[in-house]
Amino acid sequence: MELFIVIMAGGVGSRFWPRSKERKPKQLIRIFGENTMIQDTVKRLNGLVENKNIYVITNRLQKLRIKEQLPDIPEENIIDEPFGKNTAACIGLASIIIKQKNPEAVTIVLPSDHLIKNEEEFQKCLLNSAKFAYESRGLVTIGIKPTRPETGYGYIQFDEKEIENNIHKVLTFAEKPNLSTAIRFIESGDFLWNSGIFIWRVDVILDELKKYLPEHYEGLLKIESAINTNDFESQLTQVYGQLRSISIDYGVMEKADNVYVTKADFYWNDVGSWEAVYEVSEKNEDGNVIIGDVYSEKTYNSYIFSPRKFTAVIGAENLIIINTNDALLICNRNYAQDVRQVVDYLKMNNRTDLI
Known part of the structure; x- marks a missing residue:
């Protein structure tokens, strides 16, 4: 065999x-x-x-x-x-x-x-x-x-x-x-x-x-x-x-x-969304996953990714925040599956530079 x-x-x-x-x-x-x-x-x-x-x-x-x-x-x-x-x-x-x-x-x-x-x-x-x-x-x-x-x-x-x-x-x-x-x-x-x-x-x-x-x-x-x-x-x-x-x-x-x-x-x-990434990632005492140059205060149960820009998050909960060179996503974790709709929107409006 x-x-x-x-x-x-x-x-x-x-x-x-x-x-x-x-x-x-x-x-x-x-x-x-x-x-x-x-x-x-x-x-x-x-x-x-x-x-x-x-x-x-x-x-x-x-x-x-x-x-x-x-x-x-x-x-x-x-x-x-x-x-x-x-x-x-x-x-x-x-x-x-x-x-x-x-x-x-x-x-x-x-x-x-x-x-x-x-x-x-x-x-x-x-x-x-x-x-x-x-x-x-x-x-x-x-x-x-x-x-x-x-x-x-x-x-x-x-x-x-x-x-x-x-x-x-x-x-x-x-x-x-x-x-x-x-x-x-x-x-x-x-x-x-x-x-x-x-x-x-x-x-x-x-x-x-x-x-x-x-x-x-x-x-x-x-x-x-x-x-x-x-x-x-x-x-x-x-x-x-x-x-x-x-x-x-x-x-x-x-x-x-x-x-x-x-x-x-x-x-x-299958890591099908940012919510799935949050679920399997190691979290701090506030339930946050933080990657990059981030300041957080009174922020809980969120996934924050910002390796190239300083990002401050205050008084937020249950969010996905993805901050890249050319775009920023802020999304309630319960709607992580809907991120694909952003890509559909960008395609319809010929924003190929962002996809």
């Missing part, structure tokens, strides 16, 4: 504005510690696979920075999509490229911008899932035991009967629920958060794409025929322009009958 890693790194991180921009989004900035999020994603794979078996799928705006941040990953393994077409296209593209190396390879598909702790358990979970995926020809995903009725995550309902070594059959996938539905999911005890991590054989996922997304599959065959030729870039651009934008969850996982889930024994957070 040969393992390959596919890191999906094409997102723009609009909920992390103004630090996250199209050319330098969430996965390429330092949010926790000295490394960027994509550097931490690669670092936690140490010892699991060689660097030559790690592929990064990104876009043309971000490719250069990714090459700079991941100098040990072969340059030819950093693949740029001509257009963002969601995860089904991204995974299909990676699969046909890896198929050239080993058509029975097991690929582990990871987002580039999640926070994961306890790397030993993480690797153990991946290896166990990979072994099962290789032998069973199943599609495996990793589920996270919920700690609260979260409305920002998708959910996976699983059969409590264990097939083998913490592998369970998936019964249903559920989209992001409202609060009452999320509470019901938690109380039932047979729902997990959907981590967005997948493990499968290359030949199996391509068969599933052929079955459930035949237009994608036909396009992938055209791209595959041009691999290692001078026509690859033009064929890739032409095919991608015609592909429907659809997620692998909706396009394949919700329809396939050979889908399994393993329950994670490691800490996971």
Whole structure:
């Protein structure tokens, strides 16, 4: 069994504005510690696979920075999509490229911008899932035991009967629920958060794409025929322009009958907003997370980031304050998900200098 890693790194991180921009989004900035999020994603794979078996799928705006941040990953393994077409296209593209190396390879598909702790358990979970995926020809995903009725995550309902070594059959996938539905999911005890991590054989996922997304599959065959030729870039651009934008969850996982889930024994957070960053960051005695040149007085339970400008905050509570060279965000923590609306506004008003 040969393992390959596919890191999906094409997102723009609009909920992390103004630090996250199209050319330098969430996965390429330092949010926790000295490394960027994509550097931490690669670092936690140490010892699991060689660097030559790690592929990064990104876009043309971000490719250069990714090459700079991941100098040990072969340059030819950093693949740029001509257009963002969601995860089904991204995974299909990676699969046909890896198929050239080993058509029975097991690929582990990871987002580039999640926070994961306890790397030993993480690797153990991946290896166990990979072994099962290789032998069973199943599609495996990793589920996270919920700690609260979260409305920002998708959910996976699983059969409590264990097939083998913490592998369970998936019964249903559920989209992001409202609060009452999320509470019901938690109380039932047979729902997990959907981590967005997948493990499968290359030949199996391509068969599933052929079955459930035949237009994608036909396009992938055209791209595959041009691999290692001078026509690859033009064929890739032409095919991608015609592909429907659809997620692998909706396009394949919700329809396939050979889908399994393993329950994670490691800490996971998708760090989907500034509120999530606040939640997992170390706080001072006033409940504040302060980064940079900041004076605070009678200020509580806030996240304040201002490394390059002196910022004074007095009599504030429950705020996110992000002060960069060219923009200032002040947001109630309860509305952190709405930061993406600022990016939409800037796009509509052609303020490309700020995005």
